[in-house]
Amino acid sequence: MNKLNFLKPNKENLNTYLYIGSFLFFIAVLDVFLGSFFQINITSFLPNFVGFILPLILGVVGLHLIRIEFSGIPKLDLLNKNINTNTFNAVLTLLIIFVVIKSIPPLMSWFIIDANIAGDTKEACTGSGACWTYIKIWLRRFIYGMYPNELQWRINISFFLLIALAFVGLIPSKKLKKFLTLYYVIIYPIIAFILIYYLISGGAFGLEWVETGAWGGLSLTFIVSFFCLIFCFPVGMFLALGRRSALPTVRYISVGFIEFWRGVPLITVLFMSSVMFPMFLPEDFFMDKLVRVIIAISLFEAAYVAEVIRGGLQALPRGQYDAAKSLGMGYWKMHIFVILPQALKLVIPGIANTFLALVKDTPLIFVVGLLEIVGMLNLAKTNPKWLGFAMEGYVFAAIIFWIICYAMSKYSYNLELKYKTER
């Protein structure tokens, strides 16, 4: 036991241990770094396996030697506390550091160093890395689908107007504040519908008609998510109220409806909308594919929204209901002026999460033949002139979706924090 004691780092020989330990750790990291970035193997004189495992052993010994409790050096203490509490943690720390060092060069070379972006044919991609030329050439298709190039300004303008109109609520005016809910729930959706119908679809005011089959790409993702959000919210609200209703018939119908949609996968709902729903309509009645899809996704998401809102309704204390009733309010008055404003405020983060799931579900509309960005990627990938660039396409779409979804989830998290403190 005594023999081992000199290996146990202590405060007396602090500097010695510190120097030896950090030297060993430095050598270990340097070995991996050189091997990964410059393909220099400084341990080539050793057998293969030993050379492979050596950095880990050196690193663990090094970290062991600098693991000195209460060393009096704040930075060392912080380091030990965070990444070097025991041998197991030290091994994991080293493994993570090595994996990061090992994975940087190949990623860098694929994304930037060996990648190509110049030119406009497949032949321009000579490097071994990514072929961003492919993305560059197909970018319009990925964003606008098959929408005619010269008409794409219509999509841009309508999106720009919609975003601008969404900020009306920020105008600080007390007179208008009363109408804000009305604006967002009824007027704004109508404006949005008119914009999309007349500007993107065309067919009136001398604008050329573009059928919905030509819509696609990222703009279609936005259109579908936007309309589904607008429609699923009121439906979900009524379902939530229905599920909490005192009237048995209303309650059972709501429960049945909600559980049905929550129990089936979205892909079967879309199948239903495309092959089964037309059977349920009168023969001469034609409904556009996009409209059917939007209705289907809205009903599907409404069931999830309903459950979120129900959570908010249940979280309100009973006193709120009793107080409203004692003021002589009826069912609708009570809900509109007392219950819903409070309940909805509680569930904003939950709604945001549902909406996030909705955005991530939109690529599924490929099953009915509508091609948003992932669908366009699959189409472009099979183009004989551009075979073999599946990876670039998926990475591109993944980056776009990641940015959108990450921003939304961070936003909903912030909302959650904000409303948590207010109550």
Place this chain on the structure above:
Amino acid sequence: MNVKVKKIVPQLITLVVVILIFGFFTYNAQINMDNRGIEFGYGFLKQESSFDVQFSLIEYDGSHSYARAYLVGLLNTLLVAFLGIIISTIIGVVVGIARLSPNYLIERSAAFYVEFFRNIPLLLQIFFWYFAALRALPLPQDSEAMFGVFYLTIKGFFMPRFIWENLDVLFYSIIAVIISIILIRNYAKKLQENEGKQLPVFSISIGLFIVLPLLTFLFAGVSLSFELPVLHQLSTTSFVYKGGLGIPPELIALTLALALYTATFIAECVRAGIQGISKGQKEAAASIGLTPNQVLKLVIMPQALRIIIPPTTNQYLNLTKNSSLAAAIAYPDLVLVFAGTALMQTGRAIEIVSITMFTYLSISLSISLLMNWYNKKIAIKEK
């Protein structure tokens, strides 16, 4: 009187509206089907399906009925869901615990994993694994063996197949082992409550689990041999592995994507569950002299599980429903085989879509009933 009317009228209106909508749909469906000369009914299930399925757990070919095709699809769906649930639980629990690690680097890596995989649509991930990542694997003739017997190629993963003899005896012995382990556990619990003695239940169980099946090999004629995958040449440039157990790339891609995606949500459930236990519990347990392992096993986990299980069940349900995305990469699951191929052939949209939906609905409802029962069992019993 007034109150009664107020209660009955809205119900009546709702009921009438719902019945009217259903009636309208049924009426139209009737007319549409009459026009197309289709008669509503499930008789077609007995007809010969005459299409093949790439991957099937049970014996199936074109001469079997549509009902059998349905069963093939259902089993494939359940297989993916089962594999996905197991793998995602393992990853999810590890990552969830890692997110609470005092080690800064481990915590950040786990957080990176969660944020990365959670915010990319599942369909995109499935496409990525199937069309981009797995396509980079070597062709069968170029693949090198892992551990001598496993081959990972562009056409799937090939491994030795187990060939059992007298498998039923082994099954019986395993059932006997499980029953005796339960009995021993109950006995050990009683012993501890009455006399304060602790039996090494875990080592006894492991011992039983090894010894009894081993005995069947020695005395009951159970034997195991392997059939290795062998490379066959079809033509000058085309090679395949025959024999052994082949796992198609669709299944690998789908399971991988589902597991990695769902694991992020399970990790968050696990993290929330462990964080939900107050620090006092841990300190109290430590102060009565329990070891760190015992603290985790006897105090933290039983309480954390109560918080973890309901949302995790939801994730299992989501995984099962998401497995229907298999249709996108042509893995023959319920949606592809039944709601895809069978529907195309028979044109019976209403029957087939309703059966498919009903199947998913019953899977969902039965898992959630099972989990509700379990949840009730482990819920805090207040005296």
